[in-house]
Amino acid sequence: MNMQEFISIIEEEFDEVEKETLTPTSSFRQMEGWSSMHALILIALIDNHFDVLLTGEELRVLDTIQDLYDLLVSKKA
Amino acid sequence: MSYSIIKNISYHLPSEIIENKDLAQLFPKNSEETIYKSFGIKKRHIRLPNQTGSDLAFKAAECFFEENLDFDKSKIDFLIFCTEGLDYKAPTSSSVLHYRLGLNENCGCIDMPMGCAGYVYGLSLANAMIVSGNATNVLLLVSDIPSSVIHSQDFDLRCIFGDAGAATLIQASEVKGIGSFVFGNDGEGAKNLIVERGSTRSPIDREWIELYQNEPGYLAHGKMEMNGLEIARFSLQRVPKLLEETLKKNNLTFDEIDLFVFHQASKFILSALKRKCKIPKEKFYEFYENVGNTVSCSIPIALKNAQLEGKLKKGDKLMLLGFGVGYTWGGTIVEWV
Numbered sequence: 001m002n003m004q005e006f007i008s009i010i011e012e013e014f015d016e017v018e019k020e021t022l023t024p025t026s027s028f029r030q031m032e033g034w035s036s037m038h039a040l041i042l043i044a045l046i047d048n049h050f051d052v053l054l055t056g057e058e059l060r061v062l063d064t065i066q067d068l069y070d071l072l073v074s075k076k077a
Numbered sequence: 078m079s080y081s082i083i084k085n086i087s088y089h090l091p092s093e094i095i096e097n098k099d100l101a102q103l104f105p106k107n108s109e110e111t112i113y114k115s116f117g118i119k120k121r122h123i124r125l126p127n128q129t130g131s132d133l134a135f136k137a138a139e140c141f142f143e144e145n146l147d148f149d150k151s152k153i154d155f156l157i158f159c160t161e162g163l164d165y166k167a168p169t170s171s172s173v174l175h176y177r178l179g180l181n182e183n184c185g186c187i188d189m190p191m192g193c194a195g196y197v198y199g200l201s202l203a204n205a206m207i208v209s210g211n212a213t214n215v216l217l218l219v220s221d222i223p224s225s226v227i228h229s230q231d232f233d234l235r236c237i238f239g240d241a242g243a244a245t246l247i248q249a250s251e252v253k254g255i256g257s258f259v260f261g262n263d264g265e266g267a268k269n270l271i272v273e274r275g276s277t278r279s280p281i282d283r284e285w286i287e288l289y290q291n292e293p294g295y296l297a298h299g300k301m302e303m304n305g306l307e308i309a310r311f312s313l314q315r316v317p318k319l320l321e322e323t324l325k326k327n328n329l330t331f332d333e334i335d336l337f338v339f340h341q342a343s344k345f346i347l348s349a350l351k352r353k354c355k356i357p358k359e360k361f362y363e364f365y366e367n368v369g370n371t372v373s374c375s376i377p378i379a380l381k382n383a384q385l386e387g388k389l390k391k392g393d394k395l396m397l398l399g400f401g402v403g404y405t406w407g408g409t410i411v412e413w414v
Contacts, residue, residue: 044349056306
C-alpha cells in the first residue's frame, strides 16, 4: 500500500475528516475531535489492512501520518 | 452415551433504565446522538438499590418457569450460578437460590464467579455433568450487576454496561446439541479489566469510604477499571484465533456456521471482529442496542432474541464465543434444537 492509499483509507474510516484534506505531514492527533476512541479505531484499521496490531504505547509516540506509515513499513519489512 | 441440548432460555432485565438523554444530561460534553453513534446503545437496565446478582437470576429463573409451564422444576438435578456479584463469601449464592426457587433436595449447586466468558464456561460444565451421566437437567443461571461497581463519573463504563439475569435449561438428549469446547486464559491481562477493591486481596478501608463518600454505597463492592484500548487489542488478537480453534475442534468449516453469536462486548469490538473475521452481516448476530454489555448474560440474551426474531432454525449451527475479563476466553458450537 502506498502513502496515497494509506491516506484514503484513513479518510474513509473517519467521518470527521473531509476527503482529500490529509497529507503525510498531517498530525492524526490534531484531527477534529481526536479521542482515545479514535486511537482504537486507528489500531483496528491498521490491524485489518496491515495485519499489524500496534500497542497504545507505539501509537502514543507518533504524531504524523508519515510517522505511522514509516513504522508500518518497517514492521512489515 | 447421552449428549446435551439447550432446551430453552429466558432472561430478566431490571426495571430501572438509563437512556442516552439521561447520560447526556449528566455528561453535558456529550449529546444523545454522539453517545448513540459511539456506543450503538440506546438504553441500559440498571438494578434497583440493593438488588444483587442472585436477585436478578431468581427473576430470570421465575420467568423461565412461567414460560415453560410443561417443565417440572423438581427435575432439575444441578444448578450452576455464574456471576461476579456473589451475595456472600459463604455460603454459595447457588445454595441460597436453590432454596428460594424451591428446587429438589437432590440437586447439586455450584457458583462460578466468571464474567464475559462465563456463559460458555457454564455450558461446558452443564454439558460435562450430563455427558458423564451425573445429571439430566441442569439449570444454568447467569447474572451480572456491573452498575454496582461503576463510578458515577465514569462516562464510558456507564455508557457500555447494563445489568441483567438469564436462565438456560440444559437437558440430556440423543442429539448432540452442545459441541466440543475450546478454553484459554492469560492472567497477565487481569489489570486491564478489574474490580480492584472490595474483596480479600484489597478490602475497602476508611480512606476508601471517605474518598467515595458521595457515591452510592461508597463503592463498597469495588470500582471497575477498564483499559479500553488493551481490551480491544486483546479481542482483536485472540478472538479470530478462538474462532479458528473452535471450528477445528468441532470439525467444521467457516461456511457451515449459520450464526455467530459472540459476547456482546461493544459496538466497536464487534464491528472490528466482524470485519477481521470476514463474517457476513447476515450471519453475525448483534444485540446490545437496548441492553448494553450485560457481561455473562450477553450471549443468552442475544440467543433468546435471535430465537424470538425467527433467526434460529432447528439444526442451525451456532458458534458461541465468550471473551474478556481475565483475560479468559472460551468457544463452542451449539446445534439449535
